[in-house]
Amino acid sequence: MDHKKGILLESGTNELEIVEFGIGSNKFGINVIKVKEIINPVPITIVPQAHSNVEGIIELRGEILPIVNVAAALGFPPSETPHLDKFIVAEFNKQKIVFHVHSVTQIHRISWAQIEKPSDMYQGSESQIIGVIKLNGEMILLLDFEKIVVEINPESGINVQQVQKLGKRERSEKRIIVAEDSALLRKLLHDTLTEAGFQNLEFFENGRDALAYLDTISESGKDVASEVQMVITDIEMPQMDGHHLTKRIKDHNKFGKLPVIIFSSLITDDLRHKGKMVGADGQVSKPEIAELIRLIDQHIL
Secondary structure, eight states: OOGGGSOOOOTTSSEEEEEEEEETTEEEEEEGGGEEEEEOOOOOBOOTTOOTTEEEEEEETTEEEEEEEHHHHHTOOOOSOGGGOEEEEEEETTEEEEEEESEEEEEEEEEGGGEEOOOHHHHOTTOOEEEEEEETTEEEEEEOHHHHHHHHOGGGSOOHHHHHTTOOOOOTTOEEEEEOOOHHHHHHHHHHHHHTTOOEEEEESSHHHHHHHHHHHHHTTOOHHHHOOEEEEOSOOSSSOHHHHHHHHHHOTTTTTSOEEEEETTOOTTTHHHHHHTTOSEEEETTOHHHHHHHHHHHOO
């Protein structure tokens, strides 16, 4: 299945399509724009001393791709019907990875507003779940595939050493709003932006809360541009995604000139046009934190 054959979504509508797949009796989801194709299992070459969640590698149209066993990553037992399993070929963070799942069922088109943030009561700090979708009387868990990959290869995450190479500068008076749903990424962004000299930071778990904060400043009579110098936003977030947040900011009559940079694993050549359509001032693929810092410096005077 090629995701380009699915329903094409306009940018900024706060909607997404998810591919529903199964691990055991549980239902999970992956954003369809991460999915390149879905194939039947092919022979796997085992790589000695590989991570326990990596089954090995396959060759697909001349590319050598790693196979991640999603059941193993989630602590689930192996498939009871391996001959019916599927391989989801995905691309994000400038890399292609194949995820081995037990079944693939259908595609759903939903609003980010339908996706609830997992409760801390049952989620835990090590959870790979970024959202819960209630659909047709069932629950679909939206997986944090970036975290699954970083746990396998920590070098694929944000690296503070990239920022240290940029050198010291004083930027503490510049106030930046960051919308990022992942607690791990919020911590990493806090540490790396602080290292880069940006210490006046406000973090929000989704675009809705970030927009409400800007509205509160505006409604108080203050000039938003003097209070906030930039917004950095992820794309995939429950309640309101980064594209919709960017569109709402750029369409606003009081703070529409506020610079917005999208920092997401979904910034690819095929998808960059979505950010341009909603007026983003810059787009950087995770985990290129040094490039993010350079863009911030360009847009904050």
